[in-house]
Amino acid sequence: MTSASETSVIDTAAPDLRERAEHLLRELAGPSARLREDQWVAIEALVVSRRRALVVQRTGWGKSAVYFIAAKLLRGAGRGPTVIVSPLLALMRNQVAAADRAGVVAATINSGNVTEWDEIHRRVAAGAVDVLLVSPERLNNPDFRDQVLPRLAADAGLVVIDEAHCVSDWGHDFRPDYRRIRTLIADLGADVPVLATTATANDRVVTDIAGQIGTDTLVLRGTLDRESLHLSVLRFDDAVERTAWLRDHLSDLRGSGIIYTLTVAAAHDLADVLNECGHHVAAYTGQTDPTERESLEVALLANEVKALVATSALGMGFDKPDLGFVVHVGAPSSPISYYQQVGRAGRGTDRAEVILLPGPEDTRIWSYFASVAFPREHIVRTVLDALDFDRPLSTAALEPRVELNRSRLEMVLKVLDVDGAVHRVRGGWITTGQQWVYDGERYERLSAAREAEQQAMLDYQGTADCRMNFLRRQLDDPGLPDTEAPGCGRCDNCTGVRPDAGVDAASLAATRARLDRPGLDLAPRKQWPTGLGTLGIPLSGKITRGPETGRALGRLTDLGWGQRLRALLDAPDDPIPDRVFDACVAVLREWNWAQRPSAVLALESPTHPVLTATLAARLAEVGRLTDLGTLPRRPDRPPVSAANSAHRVAALHDSWEIPDLSPATGPILLVDSLTDTGWTFTVATHTLRTAGAPPILPFALASVT
CATH class of the missing domain: 3.40.50 (Rossmann fold)
Incomplete structure (x- = not known):
């Protein structure tokens, strides 16, 4: 592997650099593709100036093209491999496929290919990989962290943080493992560029991410308006009516799409009902086997199913440009996460239907998920007190010593780890002895922010104004004028045209009998x-x-x-x-x-x-x-x-x-x-x-x- 100090220098004035970038884009996206101006600005900043950049652009804008083109150009100049921190298996699979189209040798390390890890580590060490995609959880695996990560930090040509809102406490999908990226970035050489990308970040999240990746971060932020999306809200008295409506009207929706539910049980129940009445759908949740998930994604991409009935497990990174609709049976707890999910639709079509079917039980489900947030200080202290300096305890061995279930305990350990109070080693966890301060004020602010988001989601359901503008305001869209903005002209409130809310009496009775x-x-x-x-x-x-x-x-x-x-x-x-x-x-x-x-x-x-x-x-x-x-x-x-x-x-x-x-x-x-x-x-x-x-x-x- 070539070190950064031995690489050739890319000439800032090279007249063919943009043309080379345009050529790579055509390999990625087809012969008619052309770089957007901000795409080129980002690529030039990374490849020529070695800057740190944050790109906040709507789904389908082409953020992945920026880092694959930059990775290829840097690799061609003798730089080391690009490291992409990527949160979901679906995202990784799509990215590896995209890289292959551009002639980029990509490999991924995640929970779905454990048997390949040793061989991938060997190829990385030999310099045979252009792009390595890793899950954030992998960053704190002891072997990976201590043996592979230092070499990557020393030799990386580019580091990419995809779905970067996960870095921020204020992001809609914050993950403790993402906070370890700060350590990776801190160990990079001064001339190693860093790119963070996301489609869903308001002003507070943008400021937070930009501050975490560098003191002079270039922020490229575009409008979030999606001209293909037609937003609507339909209200029904209970879940049975919502299910019967889908039973009656799913075939009216153009193409294939995604039906989101808030719980695993609801996904399976709804999929069963729709299949029994002749619709070809399948359930997709966080409990679905990884191999089965991949086959279901392929089926949706090939339009072999009308819809996947999914929890939020199918979200970031799933790329189907012609996805015709997104329906939510139950509302997510924030407009930001809602926008992220509906952004899967209409990326390559003129029109896509986005329909929200809220229910009275939604707020109860939100409350449940809020109840499993970061625990109170005295509970966290019991975790610290149970750990030794030199005798590791596995999570399973630690669990009976503290009053936390397994998932919450793992979350607490990850937070304590990135705060420096504990350390993961082979065999489990040890304490570092460093003083740890419970930031109660911060957790209270986060709780208040989540409550405000929930209220905003209720306001979205009831607003008589433009729904797209409502979502854009929630994300502080810089393309939305400060003054009274004109409506999108597409949503149900702007047009007065709403989906047919009719439910056949026989269909309702059959659905009720089934449920x-x-x-x-x-x-x-x-x-x-x-x-x-x-x-x-x-x-x-x-x-x-x-x-x-x-x-x-x-x-x-x-x-x-x-x-x-x-x-x-x-x-x-x-x-x-x-x-x-x-x-x-x-x-x-x-x-x-x-x-x-x-x-x-x-x-x-x-x-x-x-x-x-x-x-x-x-x-x-x-x-x-x-x-x-x-x-x-x-x-x-x-x-x-x-x-x-x-x-x-x-x-x-x-x-x-x-x-x-x-x-x-x-x-x-x-x-x-x-x-x-x-x-x-x-x-x-x-x-x-x-x-x-x-x-x-x-x-x-x-x-x-």
């Missing part, structure tokens, strides 16, 4: 959490006295039963309503159990004792089962509030007073109003089975997930 189909399985827990011994709980390994596969009426996030179950659990504690009880009976009737239950036992509920007890009693009566009453909690045991599995099990262990179980001659139906993690059913069953109870069949009104 009213009750019942889902509750898979039993198989292993006790690690580290219970450190909490004084004598449980470990495989769970041998756990429950059988259980059942629930529905999820709180279901399109059908979700809204009704949420309303039921939010209401005052009353006896089980007849309609809900009848649905529970239907679920039990279809339960394929190995042996019919002989008795019913209600778990004592701290929030819904009447609801739970009356459900159990009526099930006993209808099913002619022995009513064992309620499994009472010991009065000296406090309510369970722990977030992670180990602490939750510890709080539940030995928490119940065992009633007389002798009347049960066969399996016992164990009833609760709500199940979340499954640990209450698991620990209660272990307690009962240890006391000699027969097999336990869990049944809940609602499951959180």
